[in-house]
Amino acid sequence: MKNIGINGYGTIGKRVADAVSAQDDMKIVGVTKRTPDFEAKSAVENGYDLYISAPEKESQFEEAGIEISGTADELFEKLDLVVDCTPGGIGAQNKTDIYEKIGLKAIFEGGEDHDAIGSSFNAEANYESNLGKDYVRVVSCNTTGLCRTLKPINDIAGIKKVRAVMVRRGADPNDVKKGPINSIVPTTEVPSHHGPDVQTIIDDINVMTMALLVPTTLMHQHNIMVELEDNITTDDVLDAFEKAHRVLPVQKSLKLGSTAELMEYAKDLGRSRGDMYEIPVWQESVNVENGELYYMQAVHQESDVVPENVDAIRAMLELEEDGEKSILKTNKAMGIL
């Protein structure tokens, strides 16, 4: 039973905490928080020991009636591995300032640069190459989404070139400060940074991406065009998606024709926090024409990387040598379809 901690109990951190707790070979020893807010309060209510990363705020936690178990530094001493879910850029600082100094293995999220961490992770695509590593970055929600569906296509047909347009949600559901309220905001750097990020996982893949922001909070949506090496049919692709891990073919004809209805479906499945860990692909959109594959998928930005974090822990601590076995174990514990 390995001892895991979460540094930064926020959108991703709280989900990873629950996912780790659902496994039988690892457990959460504690989580950290800077600010005494409702998330800190519910961390304690949900049974997690809370450590504060800003010791000078101890009295604020007391006033808010939130029990703390110590400081972040005290937590780190008890751990086999920390999952760093702090805001983008802070993780890389923590690596050099803290984790390397005390010799603590650490996972970082997609807000960090590949180069700052050294290794990037996607369970299906490169589990084995991360076995025993000390510092690993689980790639971002969007990159994870692209890897999940491009890997099986690459396996069955070979990929010449991918073109993907990523329609990103403007802000997370509970982020009420960020807009836009009524606008489309293109990322005018074309190609965007998402393509190179896929290449940190799948070597030599030729991926060109464009991205934009829209006024919604629920999910990202991807429009993907793949020039194929080999001659395959639409059914071959549907079959590959059906077999792939953490990819969920969905039907518009069952009233699942939007990101909102997909989120409703996740709630109906009884998922914790209404999460959708899989990448849903709209079956009706999958189409091979003249050697090119077209399809549309969605990405639940708050949760698709959560099972990847669990698998990354298992790889780094060498709890399991076979990626496939880790994926199946994680999926079963989390109720992934």
Place this chain on the structure above:
Amino acid sequence: MKNIGINGYGTIGKRVADAVSAQDDMKIVGVTKRTPDFEAKSAVENGYDLYISAPEKESQFEEAGIEISGTADELFEKLDLVVDCTPGGIGAQNKTDIYEKIGLKAIFEGGEDHDAIGSSFNAEANYESNLGKDYVRVVSCNTTGLCRTLKPINDIAGIKKVRAVMVRRGADPNDVKKGPINSIVPTTEVPSHHGPDVQTIIDDINVMTMALLVPTTLMHQHNIMVELEDNITTDDVLDAFEKAHRVLPVQKSLKLGSTAELMEYAKDLGRSRGDMYEIPVWQESVNVENGELYYMQAVHQESDVVPENVDAIRAMLELEEDGEKSILKTNKAMGIL
């Protein structure tokens, strides 16, 4: 163990089904659905027997691979009581066309008129007057929200006049057809119908309401001004809200200063579908000045009436004579704070 059915497994119906299943004195025998969509599919996946209300669509359900157990009429024969969660206006038709003819007790939702059903229900305010009734209407989400907080105020201080402005969500989260996308749409009938609806629950209360629609999906928000009979303080009111059932004082200072953050909190509480059954009242907004009380509250339109339906079943089937006891029993089974 009473046999309950749900006619119309949609936004409200599926939640009532789960809430009934969580009780120990009633169970779900089956649910009905008109269309073979993802909700029908997940009904079966969640273990409910599915009956179809449009028998001519049987083949469509078959094609979609959704197993059915019979027709709605066949279901009704097996029941002690049906909860009718069909769209507004259909319920009243079902009452005369079906339930009265076969002598089946039925609960209706707030989309039906009080006069068409004959009796309206709110557990805290008038449980006992609905004991043994055959046909009862659980009032709408907004009326339920008003009753929950006005009742305790009326009890401690007496109410001269209530003025409430209700800022309503434009559509439910999974309703992607309805707008507005970027507009405020006032209901220019002033006072609105919500005031009279409160009077079907709390006799003789003087309530004036105004309402409007805004482009959000999560919750309604109420701005309430109460002229009081007696001299009380802000603390008296906070105390009354703290003690009231299904009212949840929340603090903006804990980052719960918006409907979005409240919904996030409900997810963190581990609630089924991320639901918020209680009426959250912002503590910082509660203020008594010159004999008038001001406060702001939110209403989760998808779920606040759900526990009320459970209590209404108990009253109508006389499973429990004391409203308070039913409320506590329901709350415990549903994890209500």
Place this chain on the structure above:
Amino acid sequence: MKNIGINGYGTIGKRVADAVSAQDDMKIVGVTKRTPDFEAKSAVENGYDLYISAPEKESQFEEAGIEISGTADELFEKLDLVVDCTPGGIGAQNKTDIYEKIGLKAIFEGGEDHDAIGSSFNAEANYESNLGKDYVRVVSCNTTGLCRTLKPINDIAGIKKVRAVMVRRGADPNDVKKGPINSIVPTTEVPSHHGPDVQTIIDDINVMTMALLVPTTLMHQHNIMVELEDNITTDDVLDAFEKAHRVLPVQKSLKLGSTAELMEYAKDLGRSRGDMYEIPVWQESVNVENGELYYMQAVHQESDVVPENVDAIRAMLELEEDGEKSILKTNKAMGIL
């Protein structure tokens, strides 16, 4: 001075009326309306004679205090050409039921099918082939936007294949009934119908399109990838866009990095109704890499087709034989950059 009428004084119709009025070789004789609403009222206030298309509603117009000049049929008799701006599908009916019977030339909008009308129009691309035609369809806002920028690229470099992802606004600004409020709704028919529509204007162009709806009202946004025949540079493309009619290169660095800021710019330019007749292309997004051109553009769905309607009138009535001259004349009268 040719006599023009507008059948359907709504979003497009009212703009075409003003654009025609700004020309010196044509004038508006009258406009039609079905319903006595604020648009009917302002038509009269703006000096247009109003004819009603539903004669039985005459008394409703009277009650609303809106002066009418006769019925639609009476208007048609006075015209050299009618611009039919009725809702999609009605135009084709009007063609066979009315215009063909009385021998009236008519322009239709993009909501009609190419095959039902027989000829499609974009001023820059095929003005001359519509000279003297009786029935012409001005293609939709999205197709117009694609033609405006693809034509000059095709001219300078030749196009192998176009891939375009079209992020569409959910509803027009004044359409408060339509959603989605918080969702992305993909059009799962892939490729979408927009590609073939471009081919009604530019023969033999290889265009593949994907489309989706997002919760905004202001503009559509296009993400375009063009495989080129010839070797050209990013500067060659910027130069071609600079020279093209009704294409407006804009800079994110001037705070024009979103559809909302573009609409603000149109207001600041003093445009009627704040309209943006040009297709803005974000300069920073234009990029040629390995023989493929990438760029992003926006489409003001309410107005980009308006000058096209003026040019179509001129072509059909043979007021001008040279498309280029008509474009420049229309642009000057409308203040197009």
Place this chain on the structure above:
Amino acid sequence: MKNIGINGYGTIGKRVADAVSAQDDMKIVGVTKRTPDFEAKSAVENGYDLYISAPEKESQFEEAGIEISGTADELFEKLDLVVDCTPGGIGAQNKTDIYEKIGLKAIFEGGEDHDAIGSSFNAEANYESNLGKDYVRVVSCNTTGLCRTLKPINDIAGIKKVRAVMVRRGADPNDVKKGPINSIVPTTEVPSHHGPDVQTIIDDINVMTMALLVPTTLMHQHNIMVELEDNITTDDVLDAFEKAHRVLPVQKSLKLGSTAELMEYAKDLGRSRGDMYEIPVWQESVNVENGELYYMQAVHQESDVVPENVDAIRAMLELEEDGEKSILKTNKAMGIL
């Protein structure tokens, strides 16, 4: 012909510039800008001399190809009066740091505190008391909206107490950074600051306000309840609104039942930038019951204060002693109904 300058050519500043230019007794000598963006560019294109408030940025303006006429300090020397439209709080600093030192009369906007400026202005309510003043604050869009309709009611019936709930737009149309995207955000300070602000204009009025933010960009919406001293009818109120300056009764029955449709109407009226300077009141919402008046109105936050600025100039420079005459003169020049 008085010489006027605008310090801060943004949302309000650019509109005041155009409104001043439309008068025959004052003119714009120049406007200032800090950043070389599209607004700076269109200032020059619209014929205004541009002065920069951050002299060190001169080269940035040059690079952007935007011609400048000098520094802000150079502009101030040429003026009879400056309208300070800088962001909230900066104006008060400018008053002490600049305007008082050089003896320049200045108008400030609603983002400044009453106490910092010394006098507040609304043309209808207190024009005469601001005659000849050196420093005057035009109250905020919301306060202006309340004063416009409360003043005539107070005049005909006397006001005992006003309760108003103000549903505010989350951000201006071109502000793409600010949210919320999908949330209602109440201002939990109750009563809000808007009530006291009305009292800086109408002495001794008893006003209680509550406020909240919603995800829309177009207009604020007010829900107003007025306890009256005297016995009047709904028709008396409609009559008073009809006669009041800059109040526009509108009918939902003419499809003007939302803020979006009101903005469309303003565009159809040919208003500069599609602005709505009047306060629209929904006729159907006006209702007197038991001595209390209820009504709903909208406020175009970008423009309702613009004519007030013109009148304030006239009062401060004593161009006109009679407020009524100034209002009529301003209205005529701006096309106000």
